Amino acid sequence: MDIKKVFENNQKFVKDKLSTDKDYFENLGKGQNPELLYIGCSDSRVTAEDLMGLGPGEVFVHRNIANMVSGNDLSAMSVVEYAVVHLKVNHVVVCGHYACGGVKAAMQSADLGVLNSWLRNIRDVYRIHKDELNAIQDDEKKYDRLVELNVKEQCVNLLKTAAVQKAYRDRDLKVHGWVFDVHTGNLIDLKIDFDHYLQDIMEIYHLD
Numbered sequence: 001m002d003i004k005k006v007f008e009n010n011q012k013f014v015k016d017k018l019s020t021d022k023d024y025f026e027n028l029g030k031g032q033n034p035e036l037l038y039i040g041c042s043d044s045r046v047t048a049e050d051l052m053g054l055g056p057g058e059v060f061v062h063r064n065i066a067n068m069v070s071g072n073d074l075s076a077m078s079v080v081e082y083a084v085v086h087l088k089v090n091h092v093v094v095c096g097h098y099a100c101g102g103v104k105a106a107m108q109s110a111d112l113g114v115l116n117s118w119l120r121n122i123r124d125v126y127r128i129h130k131d132e133l134n135a136i137q138d139d140e141k142k143y144d145r146l147v148e149l150n151v152k153e154q155c156v157n158l159l160k161t162a163a164v165q166k167a168y169r170d171r172d173l174k175v176h177g178w179v180f181d182v183h184t185g186n187l188i189d190l191k192i193d194f195d196h197y198l199q200d201i202m203e204i205y206h207l208d
């Protein structure tokens with residue numbers, strides 16, 4: 001890739017935006033008021049705004065390997081706190097994707113150095129759902145299911161934070177678990193029943 005091309009693309013982006021709205025960047029510079037926090041995978045095929053048809057200013061984004069929400073990840077926790085408490089987003093989305101390399105790596109026995117501790121969080125998801133996953137004979141189906149269960153568990157991790165618990169209670173914040181199918185381009189809503197999970201986990205994780 002010629003990096004010069006990136007700057008040419010950028011100038012085209014500026015021109016295109018200004019051709020439809022001459023105040024576009026002036027307005028963008030005034031601040032942000034996104035309604036949605038998107039937590040997704042760093043995978044180059046899963047671009048947050050493009051797959052949702054949203055543009056600059058519309059979505060607050062956090063991406064890491066395999067869309068994890070770990071309580072000891074200061075970056076993810078700061079993003080959640082800032083988006084929910086300060087930007088007051090109305091929706092928080094955890095979006096996984098089929099064919100996720102991070103999830104695949106967590107299904108295999110290999111020493112991947114510093115990645116081991118990150119992938120261990122996904123192995124924990126496997127352990128929690130071991131019975132269901134081990135009952136699936138087809139490896140591809142098992143892989144897809146772990147992608148879905150990982151999204152669900154990361155949503156549950158969101159519910160463990162004080163910021164989400166308060167916003168859920170006080171202003172009806174919505175949490176969503178989605179999967180992007182890289183083979184078709186479709187976004188799939190896993191339709192996770194968070195009221196059910198909230199009741200289930202609050203006995204132990206209730207903070208406020």
Ligand code: CO
Nearest residue numbers: 041043100101
């Ligand atoms: Co991925």
